[in-house]
Amino acid sequence: MVQSMFPKSSTKRALSSPTVMRNAKKPHLATAAMAGVRDVLGEGRWKSWPAPAQDLKAARVFMKQCRRKDSSAGLRLPTIIVPDKDADGLSSGLILYRTLSALGLPPESIHVHFIAKGASVFSTSERARLECLAIAVSGGDLEGTPSEVRVIYVDQGSRGGPPLLQPLLDEGRIIVRTMVIDHHQSEDFPEGSQVLTACKSPPICTSSLLAYLMCYPLESSIPEACAWLALLGIFGDLGPSEIKFGDSEGDWPVSEEMLRLGDTIRVVKKKALSDAVSLLNAPRRTPEFDVQSAWDALLSADGPTTITNNRELRRLRFRINEEVERCSRAAPRFSKDGCVALLRVDSQYQVHPVVAIRWASRLKGKDLKMIMVVNPSHHPDPNLVSFSCRIPASLRKVAETAQPNLQQLLKGYAAKVDAGFLTRVGGDYARGHKQATGGIIPSAEFELLVTKGMEIMAKSVRRVDGGPVDGQRKIKDFFSKG
Ligand SMILES: [Mn+2]
Known part of the structure; x- marks a missing residue:
């Protein structure tokens, strides 16, 4: 049954992955020239966009440290990604996942955790689940040197309060470092977490765009491989018409990164993106709340059309549409x-x-x-x-x-x-x-x-x-x- 949830991508496709942008021309230079301006993120008017510059820098350090080789044990730090359940959350999570992989963190060190139905990362039950997971993935060397686990919360909303996870677990043998990546409005943030938020940097971008722009310079494959993922979150949270990339009169910067996204839309097409968004959003709306199936579909996809062809997701969306009709x-x-x-x-x-x-x-x-x-x-x-x-x-x-x-x-x-x-x-x-x-x-x-x-x-x-x-x-x- 689980098997049937995965799209059957052909071998050809799988081999050339990530395929979507591989053969795409790169007309963004021409587009930029036409626009006549070229914004640089982190400078001038865009000094604090998509988030404060020092926070972006710190987030990049956090990412790189996840694969830091410990001098004594040669360890890579087990890292838990906790993405929200919707298209923006899932695509942000996958951008982080791809970046950590590209940086050299092996798949067995990257864990993805989903919040239970009706809970949030701030609820007691979820804190307990995550603490158990952190202990489980930490390596369990109870006699050895302190081990470190990293947790990245993405698109989960922000609020003040006690640490999301106790920094010391299991009698002090595990150190947990947490980072919050978000764009929801908040004045306060959890104690002890490193924070990267877009909520004070208008126009407020989605978590996927924030994650993309943060990861963009970290590894050379990311700009191309993750562009369509950034767009999924943008289409998911803002809709297909909100952002006009490359419009120097518009609200958004005309920068290399944003022009690349504009080019990616032209390659993968708006309709496929919108369709993929509604399919990814389907599992979490059902009573079964099977977010994992949306993640699995996204993880194995090489572009939005792999998702739009996923029969299991289409079946779920059909059920939801009927329910929306009834409730409307x-x-x-x-x-x-x-x-x-x-x-x-x-x-x-x-x-x-x-x-x-x-x-x-x-x-x-x-x-x-x-x-x-x-x-x-x-x-x-x-x-x-x-x-x-x-x-x-x-x-x-x-x-x-x-x-x-x-x-x-x-x-x-x-x-x-x-x-x-x-x-x-x-x-x-x-x-x-x-x-x-x-x-x-x-x-x-x-x-x-x-x-x-x-x-x-x-x-x-x-x-x-x-x-x-x-x-x-x-x-x-x-x-x-x-
Ligand atoms: Mn979001």
């Missing part, structure tokens, strides 16, 4: 101030973000700022609801500074509930991006947010699956939460 039939209800349209869905699939995006393109209104979709059935803990928020698609066209800040909006409604709300809901509230956020919070708190914060009036009957509604009980359940 929910009807919105509006907050008293007209700023929020709330939709309620009930699904074990992670379709709430997709339904939000879909309704975001349908709804507009003078005051409308936020489409919010709540799904009480997604999180394994039945007391928690997951919700996703997006700005109306019509507002995507206005200047970024004029777009609503949904994280702020959510915090405003939280303040209307009561002073203790933010503490009670914990760290998984209003994380992510200004225009795309959400949360996982106790359902009772969510209902307080709905009634006291946003002042959305309760509906007479809760929507259940289109089937006949068990009137009395459902109505009572619904009101009792307010």
Whole structure:
């Protein structure tokens, strides 16, 4: 069964991998000449882009140190990559994986770890899982010299707090060094982690682009081999139309690296990239949450078309599309101030973000700022609801500074509930991006947010699956939460 998840790439293909860009011409010099300018990242206007220069430099040192030969034992450091589950996270993870390999770290020293459904790298259960893994891969030489394990968190979101992993495990014999590579908004970061974030360097790039630009100078094969991976994350997080490469009038730099990406799009084609993104995003949306199958498909792919031909992923996407269709039939209800349209869905699939995006393109209104979709059935803990928020698609066209800040909006409604709300809901509230956020919070708190914060009036009957509604009980359940 596992076997069938791998695309059957022909021997020919496999031999010439990474093939996608090998035969591509390199017209970027001509494109740059046409543009008439040539930005240099890390200089002038782009001094702190895609991230602060000293952080980029430190991240490159961290990468190179992973294959550092220990003078006594000739050791290479076991390195664990912890990528997020979506196209941006997976492609960022693979860029790091390819770079570490190219730098000389053998495959048995590179480990890839995925977060369990509903958990995050900040949750206690995940810290425990990662600590066990770190001990397991450290070599287990309990009597010997301290061994070191490195962990790279990619695209996982950022927040303050205690160290992601205790730097000393197992009575001090294992040293863990952690690096966070991210682009989600945050003022605070975990104690003790080295951080590379794009969140303070507008225009904020994706984790995949950040990883690509960080790894670009580290090894000569990376610029070509990883360009399509950088694009997967960009298409995944920003969509196909957000970045125009090589446009000197546009928001993004016109640099060698960016022009190369523009050329790569012309070779691999936008449609194949978009299609590959939606297929890679499929496994993590199913109730089984089989992120590993998306990673396996990506790891063995030599370009987006290998992924678009993957039957297993196509089958999963079909199931999700059906679920999105079903859940998109929910009807919105509006907050008293007209700023929020709330939709309620009930699904074990992670379709709430997709339904939000879909309704975001349908709804507009003078005051409308936020489409919010709540799904009480997604999180394994039945007391928690997951919700996703997006700005109306019509507002995507206005200047970024004029777009609503949904994280702020959510915090405003939280303040209307009561002073203790933010503490009670914990760290998984209003994380992510200004225009795309959400949360996982106790359902009772969510209902307080709905009634006291946003002042959305309760509906007479809760929507259940289109089937006949068990009137009395459902109505009572619904009101009792307010
Ligand atoms: Mn991302």
